[in-house]
Amino acid sequence: MTDSLIQPVDTQRRAPRRIGAQARTAHPAGAGDGHPADAADGHEAEEILRRTRASVDPELRAALDGLPGPMRRAALYHFGWQHPDGSPAAGGAGKALRPALVLAAAAALGGPAARDRAVRAAVAVELVHNFTLLHDDVMDRDATRRHRATAWTVFGDADAILAGDALQALALGLLARDVHPAAPAAAARLADCVVELCAGQHADTALEGRGPGGVGLGEVLDMTEAKTGALLGCACAIGALYAGASAQDVDALDAFGREAGLAFQLIDDIIGIWGDPRRTGKPAGADLAARKKSLPVVAALASGTPAAAELAALYARPWDAEDLESTVHAVERAGGRDWAQVEAADRMARAMQALSRAIPEPERAESLLALAEFVTRRTS
Template structure:
């Protein structure tokens, strides 16, 4: 699970003994890519070369992937198809057409950008089905996560389980995972078997991460370490972004070392993504995030900024631990938010996001030394650390 975590596990603010150091790795040498400079909510890499705009890349990914997704979902039995159509924003709950938000398409965009970085436009075109498979797996996890976390809002509308019930949400998620593996099994591309094996292994890692995350939520605040939540974040978020990049590389004919480096790039970018996601979960604008302000704190989620704050050894950490040790009371969100910030959780998460992106850019330079060829991946890396929702 931590195969590509080559830097030392960071210490939380003010907590010199809270976190043991992880396996150290060699310092990153100078590369063709500059080190990220802080910017946005968590720092971001240097701007991608001209002509690589994240919004354009994401829109293009949707144009490649949406037809594949719709075709796959259309093959489901009608009862499952209706639930999936609602989840993707294509239909209202009553089955009438909708023009909802189907997500940002970050993971399929990474598949296509990695394929293009190695194999050019031909590599990108060949990987459309694989990109859709990765997006199906991502949505399988969203459906299950919402049930387990009891989240009531996603993409500015009620979550599937609140509309159709737990069984339909779980079973539709299962069906999306099966569709993903079937798409790769039926793909005649020579890289499809290796991609399917990699995606299946990633699903196992995702499930292990979710299981560990669920176990952490039932433990007392003082019993959770920063090293543990970092490991969970890599398994739940870093693994699939790394897999997306590796699958794209496989479809472009990359060698083993290039695939490994792109997986490492995606994992580190995924860690930055999760750090910023957790920051947004506390301090984001509800009108942009689609979730109520303070929802993560009210649910007592042990997100990365929260655990960094809890393990900081500061007076604010003690206040936050006291809040987290008892059930949520209405109106406490602001107090908890202030405690996390005073204990250094927000600053730590933003600094860590910048450091993770620096490592991601280093890993990318190993696989794609030409910054122009890597421009799409760099643009997506910048996007995930500068986003606000």
């Protein structure tokens, strides 16, 4: 991958998007054709996510209930299960994509019994994901998540950070106490993933201190793989471990998750600029206002177009609320949105190729395919 963006990627040539004749083609957000199958795919994924929440939430809540009071309060609030005063709430705890990938990978390679035995591992992955969210919100000073105030804005930095630390410890504790023979390997893999996640977050924070012309597209893609793709890959790999898969199949599932994770982040970055705040739960243009160097922005800056120069000037000067619309238009005119959509499709093509190495039969991979497509069709 070069740091220029202008040449579209031929995804059919580089990596087939299909697993056998029955597999579906993934489309990035905004690129769907409106076919009824698209809606059916979305409903399938939503049902998988609903079943995942039903499987993991009881053990997840039991784990949180064992935390000391202040950390328990902040964690339960973060998951949407309590109001700030401790009274019960019915807010959403997130999409549960990562635990869904654990369970789907286990089922694809080992059947329903393997899926059932992987629930504790799925909970551990969800705990690690939310550890990163609690910490990221503090570091990024994000004020809203899931349509409500972030934990640090309610309980303060210290309580939010300590709650995140506790979630990470709970995750590794769950795997340490799991009698499944794959648990030690899963714990080691998840611990390594946490280090990679921290490295990705460090790189992301360091990039924010550099000028708009000093950031290459390749290094932002590397940072994104560490910060987002790593945990999705780890989730899939842990599911494969719990199914007793070979080392080659575990690695193939990790590669599938990493590439799908990059597609996920590309679409997330598109939504962060052009999404509807009523659906996203975040203010419009928050990442642009914070001068975050998201993938569409860096691609636009690297385009060498007049709009790229305009965008660089906007990013280099103090922020004015009236600059938001101009910045959005500059990113789009410089090709950032189009590049991100094409790149998301290419990453999904690579994900499909990796998946086909471990699971060539499309009927066994249906749940993984549905989840992968869900992340590139979503609007929030």
